[in-house]
Amino acid sequence: MKKWIRQIGIVFAITTLLAGCGASDEEASNGENATEVPTTEGNVIATVNGEEITEQEFQEILSFVAMQSGIDIHDEEGQEVLTMMEDQLLDQLIDQMLLTQDAKEKGLEANDNEIAEQIDLIKEQSQVQSDEEFHEMLAQQNVTIAELEEQYRQTLTFDNYMESIRADIAVTEDEVESFHDELVTQYGEEALEQDEINYEEELIKQKVNNELTAIITDLRESSEIIIH
Incomplete structure (x- = not known):
């Protein structure tokens, strides 16, 4: 399993969380510490505090995202879409x-x-009967146990991070009521009743999104990001 596969789940999670609430692509790509320099390290396209993206x-x-999105990378239109996606995807990485x-x-x-669990x-x-059978199953997918463990280390670390943010988020009854009233104004009472929305949970998600956006903004300002 290549390193990029281990990153995909986290990238998709960030994409979902930040949809509609993050900085614009231009702001994200051109933060104070994002410096464009000529490529001098072969296939390295960016470094983040010394860590490389090749x-x-x-x-x-990019190809995986295109496949999941149903984009045909072999035609001209598909290539144009991929080109438009590149900057946004790099920002997400x-x-x-x-x-x-x-x-x-x-x-x-x-x-x-946590990983062992x-x-x-x-x-x-998978209903395997032994560790040997499990390793054979992974080998058929060209994956080693070490690579699988690293995949879970990445995704569970992100889960822990999100849980730490959520643990500090609280909402009051007044906030929930105001949030409900805002949605009623936008969509109407009947539409909201059909969707059976948990207003407290949705408001918490919104606050988590806002906090994550603020954290990323601060990290970008305090980090050394070099785009080659």
Whole structure:
């Protein structure tokens, strides 16, 4: 399993969380510490506090996103769409890297026990009878146990990070009522009743999104980001 596969889940999570609430692409790409320099390190297209993003990793992620989005990369229109996606995707990869680095600094990196629990869950779901059978199953997918463990270290670290943000978020009854009234104004009472919205939960998600956006903005300002 290549390194880029381990990043995809986190990239998609950030994309979902920041949809409609983050900085514009131009603001994200041109932050105070994002410096464009000529490529001098071969296939390295960006470094984030010294950590590299390579052209190969980036193109593989881009192709995967295109496939998941139903984009035909072999026709002219598909290529145009990919070109428009490139800057946004690179921004998301940089954000993911910044958050992962920050999570490690804050002691939120997933530990071996958390990873082992996920591996055991996969074994149970796969109904394998032994570790040897499990390793053979992974080998058929060209994945090693070490690579699978690293995948879960990445995704669980991000989960821990998000949980730490959510733990500091609280909403009052007045905030929930105001949020409900805003939605009624936008969509109408009947539409909201049909959707059966949990207003408290949705408001918490909104606050988490806002906090994550603010954190990424601060991390970009305090980090060394070089786009080659």
